[in-house]
């Protein structure tokens with residue numbers, strides 16, 4: 001278990017591509033963090049820099065209190081599950097899971113007179129140092145203490161593998177070879193191989209992306225259960241916003257190597273920092289309408305397609321904090337936040353239905369506005385007015401309206417939200433201890 005700190009982390013690939021630009025974040029111990037964003041936005045690169053599989057071009061990465069920039073992956077106490085996990089086909093599930101334990105040696109812990117493991121002030125395990133016959137510590141040619149190394153015993157490996165298999169529900173497959181298992185079961189073996197090592201930080205790069213939709217849904221809930229059981233720090237990469245919303249304590253939304261917003265699923269859904277986040281989170285995506293904003297005596301009025309909304313005092317307060325002035329804006333309304341009627345009302349926007357998608361309990365109604373812009377409206381089928389149902393099914397005239405509280409307003413040029421209150425920059429503490437790489 002460990003906390004992580006990333007400070008101004010950048011990655012420039014040898015070909016000059018800036019893949020990650022000034023990544024700053026504090027991750028708490030046992031937090032489940034999801035990196036999400038479109039293909040090529042730098043999610044895997046960031047994860048691989050944390051894992052030590054990719055060099056950090058500039059900036060610092062701390063795991064616990066240790067600066068790990070120069071540490072080898074195996075010295076970082078992390079485990080990673082990749083999208084294209086490779087199981088050894090000639091080995092049984094048991095051997096696949098035990099593999100990492102067999103080749104990886106572990107240091108012998110120092111124990112006190114009661115047999116308890118000795119830890120230092122940072123909670124790190126203190127390892128026993130090799131001594132000569134007189135009890136003096138031995139040093140290597142670089143003047144570093146020589147640690148005792150020990151492999152796990154057969155019994156320890158057995159116990160660890162069975163414990164992990166139990167957690168993942170694959171105990172009955174331990175004697176099977178991977179080819180005799182389904183995709184989801186193999187995926188669990190790949191995860192099991194990482195769990196047996198009891199890492200401080202668990203990194204997963206799109207671990208479910210090569211499963212079919214149904215299996216992905218069930219594995220998603222298994223990951224939630226797994227997280228409860230092994231209770232360690234997780235960083236999970238996906239480009240699927242549903243996966244991000246359902247799994248993450250906090251989500252990091254990235255675009256072109258730059259963090260767009262960090263927040264809980266509710267925060268990023270309710271209060272997206274900019275147009276990109278607003279469009280990325282939520283399905284179907286938020287509708288964007290051209291509009292204007294005008295301020296008079298501290299009161300803001302928003303207009304779009306003839307619909308005029310006076311903002312509440314609390315909404316106006318947020319806008320004042322951001323020094324919003326009159327001008328053209330983008331008004332965002334989520335599909336589920338429009339109400340659809342056949343009757344025109346004072347503030348409604350006229351539209352014509354083009355097509356509709358029957359989703360079971362809901363319709364996704366595609367509506368065309370006066371300037372041919374399309375908006376999507378989600379509406380419940382149950383209890384729907386007959387006239388409205390007819391209008392939807394027969395491409396009739398409808399009227400859209402929305403209330404002030406569901407409106408998202410964005411600056412047309414900068415694309416930033418007019419009401420978003422930027423979080424304070426991460427404050428710096430005393431420098432952490434630099435971990436020396438082992439020779």
Ligand SMILES: Nc1ncnc2c1ncn2[C@@H]1O[C@H](COP(=O)(O)OP(=O)(O)OP(=O)(O)O)[C@@H](O)[C@H]1O
Pocket residue numbers: 013014015017018019037038039040041042043044045046239
């Ligand atoms: N080894 C490399 N050399 C040069 N450029 C690279 C290398 N690996 C990745 N890139 C570039 O860095 C950027 C970020 O790539 P990265 O793999 O981190 O994206 P990603 O967010 O994980 O995308 P995906 O969802 O497709 O996996 C991309 O523009 C990519 O082309």
Ligand SMILES: [Mg+2]
Pocket residue numbers: 043044045
């Ligand atoms: Mg990737």
